[in-house]
Structures are given as structure tokens and as C-alpha cells.
Amino acid sequence: MSTKVLSEKTVLTADFFKINEVNLELKDGSKRTYLQGRRDPSISVIPMDKNGDIYLIKEYRYMYKKYLLQTVGGMVEHGLSALDTAKKELQEEAGITATDWLELGKYQAASSILTWETRLFLAKGLSMVKRDLEEAEEISVVKLPLQEAIEKVLTGEINTAAAVTNILWVDKLRQSGKI
Numbered sequence: 612m613s614t615k616v617l618s619e620k621t622v623l624t625a626d627f628f629k630i631n632e633v634n635l636e637l638k639d640g641s642k643r644t645y646l647q648g649r650r651d652p653s654i655s656v657i658p659m660d661k662n663g664d665i666y667l668i669k670e671y672r673y674m675y676k677k678y679l680l681q682t683v684g685g686m687v688e689h690g691l692s693a694l695d696t697a698k699k700e701l702q703e704e705a706g707i708t709a710t711d712w713l714e715l716g717k718y719q720a721a722s723s724i725l726t727w728e729t730r731l732f733l734a735k736g737l738s739m740v741k742r743d744l745e746e747a748e749e750i751s752v753v754k755l756p757l758q759e760a761i762e763k764v765l766t767g768e769i770n771t772a773a774a775v776t777n778i779l780w781v782d783k784l785r786q787s788g789k790i
Contacts, residue, residue, distance in 0.1 A: 613638055614635055614636070614637055614638055615635065615636045616633060616634070616635060617634040617635060617636055617642070618633075618634045619631050619632070619633045619634070620632055622646070627650060627651045627686050628648055628649060628650040628651065628725075628727075629648070629649050630646055630647070630648050630649075631646070631647050631648075631649060632644060632645075632646055632647075633645045633646075633647050645723070645724075646724075647723070647724060647725070647726070648724060648725040648726070649725075649726055649727070650686075650720075650725060650726070650727035651686045651687060651727065652686070652687045652693065652727060652728045652729070652730070653684055653685060653686050653687060653727060653728070653729045653730075653773075654684060654685060654687060654693050654696050654697040654700065654729065654730050654731075654732060655682045655683065655684040655697075655729055655730070655731050655732070655773050655774075655777050656682060656683040656684065656697045656700065656701045656731075656732045656733075656734055657682055657683075657731070657732070657733055657734070657777055657778070657781050658683070658701060658705065658707050658709060658733075658734040658735075658737050659733060659734070659735055659737075659757070659781070659790075660735075660737050660754075661735075662756075663756065663757055663785070664754050664755060664756050664757070665754070665755060665756075665757050665760055665778075665781070666683075666705055666707060666737075666752055666753070666754050666755075667680055667681060667682060667683075667752075667753045667755060667760065667769075667774070668680075668681060668682070668683055668704055668705055668750050668751070668752055668753065669681075669750065669751045669752075669753050670704075670748065670749060670750045671749035671750075678749075679770075679771055679774075680753060680763065680768065680769050680774065681769070681771045681773065681774040682773060682774045682777045682778070683697075683700050683701050683704050683705050684700065684729070684773060685699075685700040685704075687730075693714075693730045693732075694712060694714065694732065697712070697730075697732045697734070698712070701734060702740060702742070702743065703742060703743045703744065703745075704742065704744065704748070704750055705742065705750075705752050706739055706740050706741060706742035706752065707734070707737050707738070707739060707740065707752075708737070708738045708740050709734035709735060709736050709737050709738075710735070710736030710738075711734070711735040711736040712732055712733070712734055712735075713732065713733045713735075713790065714730060714731070714732055715731045715732065715733055715780060715781070715784065715790075716730075716731055716780070717729060717730045717731065718731070718776060720772075729773060731776075731777055731780060731781075733781060733790060757778070757781065757782055757785065760778050761778060761779070761782055764778050764779060
């Protein structure tokens with residue numbers, strides 16, 4: 612017998628996530644109650660220019676009390692597709708538009724406490740436009756050769772799960788000639 616969900620109910624709803632109380636019967640017959648966060652789906656974008664350089668953002672994250680070097684990203688907005696959200700976030704956060712878009716795939720947070728799905732997009736055919744930052748956003752744009760971004764991943768300077776995943780994924784696809 613495998614773990615069986617006996618019941619699940621939402622106990623908290625916020626702007627971008629909800630907390631569910633989940634009652635389980637484990638394979639040994641015992642019962643447990645867990646709280647599980649379910650975050651809305653998100654997107655990440657790596658813009659790449661014709662020379663193979665990528666654009667990241669350096670954003671102040673108050674939870675960590677420091678600036679983090681990361682990929683453009685955001686929650687899929689209600690009423691918008693993942694691609695339309697990616698286009699909007701790239702323009703707002705980085706001041707970049709793109710003519711060529713490729714969805715590279717999606718990945719999930721592998722956690723029993725908090726779960727969500729992220730779709731990764733590669734943007735090419737780039738043009739610089741005016742950014743449209745939200746009032747609370749403190750963001751600068753950083754252009755790097757892809758190899759330098761990989762080095763920053765390997766030294767831990769880039770260390771958010773999404774940025775690490777996204778950069779290494781794009782590099783592997785580039786190495787295999789798929790992008």
C-alpha cells in the first residue's frame with residue numbers, strides 16, 4: 612500500500628499561494644497531517660543576444676537582505692499565458708523585448724512542503740526598451756557571457772535554485788546544439 616490522501620482543505624489563501632492541510636494515511640497505516648504550500652505557476656526567461664551573451668537581473672531581495680543575481684521571472688498572471696507573462700516580465704524588469712521565443716521546458720519544485728511549476732523561456736532577437744519597474748523593485752540589468760554566468764553558478768555567486776537550473780539548462784542545450 613502506498614500513501615493515501617484522506618482529505619485536503621485550504622486553510623490560507625494569499626495573492627500568489629495557498630496553504631492546504633493534508634491528512635494522509637501512510638503505507639504502515641498510521642495517519643499524519645501536513646501543511647503544504649502551493650504557489651501559483653511561474654516563468655523564467657533567459658534573454659540571449661546574437662553573441663551568446665545572456666542578460667540577468669540583480670535584484671534586492673528583502674528576505675535575504677541583499678542583492679541576488681538571477682534570471683528574469685515572475686508568477687503567471689491570471690488571464691495571461693505563460694509566454695505572455697514572460698514577455699511582460701522581460702520588458703518590465705530588464706527593458707528587453709524579443710522577436711524569437713522558445714519554451715525550453717518546465718520544472719517543479721521538489722518539496723513536500725512547498726510546490727510549484729516554472730516554465731523556462733529563451734528569448735532571442737533582442738531590443739532594448741524602457742523598463743517598467745514596480746515601485747518596490749530595485750533591479751539592475753547585468754549582461755554576461757554564458758560561460759561567465761556558469762562560473763558564477765559554480766562559485767556560488769549565483770545561487771538561487773531557479774537561476775542555477777536555468778543557466779545550466781541553457782548551457783547544456785547550447786552544448787548539444789539544440790539552441
